[in-house]
Amino acid sequence: MLMEEGSELSLTIAQIVQRLKGSHLHSQIERQAKLIKCLFFLYSFQNLIFLKTSGWERQLQNAVYRELHVQLPPSHPTAPPEHLKEPLAYMRKAQASWEKRVLKSLNSMSTELGVPLARMRPPVEQKELTNKWNEMGTDEPDLTRFRPVYAPKDFLEVLISLQNPNHDSSEDVSVRSHWGLIQVPLNVRDIPQLVWTHVDVWFIAIGHLCVSIYLFENEYVQMGKKVVLEQDSAAAQQYSRQGCSTGLRADLWALILNSTNQPQDVMHYEQLTAGVIQHDLLVDNLIYKDVKLTASNDDYYFVFEDFLYQVLLCFSRDTAVLEHFKYNSATPPKSFIQGRGGDEECAVVYPPNVAPLCFLYNEPSKLYSVFREMYIRYFFRLHSISSSPSGIVSLCLQFERLLQSHLPQLFYHLRQIGAQPLRIAFKWMVRAFSGYLSTDQxxxxxxxILGYDSLEVVAVLAAAVFAFRAENLMEVTSLASAEAVLADLSTLKVMPLIQIFLFATAI
Incomplete structure (x- = not known):
């Protein structure tokens, strides 16, 4: 057992070293080492003194910390590549089938409308887009011909249909396992396990009761400033578990994600911007339509419309995002610029939403850098089929089991009237509650999510919302009336709901 653990650790270290050797940080350290004429092999023990005295130690620690969060999970050396993406064959098959469906929809739209998936913009069009780059929200293109590729309910139906061919559900011990819509046998944590993991949430609640709120918050802000000053990603993540101070959140999140805004990052963003100006994609119209239908009509986000276009259009051209598909069950949908088909560097991928981050970052390159890291670390799991504990399948199952176990009467009542809870909560979870909660909440x-490095809290909050509105929900007699009870979440306070649900239920 110890030998196996040692082997896994050695493999992990080797993978991290290999990835860092190709990074900009490695080049910077190596360049400085050569300047001071020292014999330098970055990962040998003898150079610890150099790293400490030169100030690179903390940056290297943060880079390693990031790699530990995004690298491929340990696996058998002879495991095929697809097993690294997703170990369960039926999940891989379902994801592949879903991708074919989405791609078929895109290709059909391209054929029907006579719009290519990707084309070079004429010089006149490039100049026009350059001039209005910071005012794209004022543009009103005719998007009536373009239809959404899929709706959240379509994705939910795919998840509901998932079945493990090697599992006989009749062997389940609990009858309640059949109440929900998700019928796959995945391990998800129940409240006692969640309480143990999220014990910090309980301590923060006690802290508010035991000391002056002003004193507590003042000391907490000072602690946050110290974390930012130290530039320690691990400390920032630990701090985030109890909530970030408003004025420090942007710096803390960037630190947790090891998202810098160095000249090379700004240059990369400018290159992506140039790519948007040079090439027109079919998906650009879908991005325009999505922003127009959502953020443009949102009381919180409409002011960021220009930022949203810029970031999302750039994201769709960023080939660096392809790296995360090594540990994502999905395969990126791609189109190729005419005349450059088959060139991986010219492939484009299709993105999600970014609006809430606009409240934290007013510099486009910084906003983009943080958004991309948030997506490739967390939010991609909400849009792909996998067995990951933070994947949308596990979150749906966890939500249903939490309700079934701790609010069985409510769950059974809603099920009997045709208002399965997941059909209501799914749209919240697939967007990580973006567009449903007030921005501060x-x-x-x-x-x-950042503090615990997990999306599980999304499922917990969804269950907590049902618990909070349980009394009213027990009176409803239809799906429509249940949806009406849960239509407005903008007045809810996130942490009190989670604390009450986790700890009151656990007692």
Missing amino acids: LLLLWDR
């Missing part, structure tokens, strides 16, 4: 929720 949404950011507090995302603090915990």
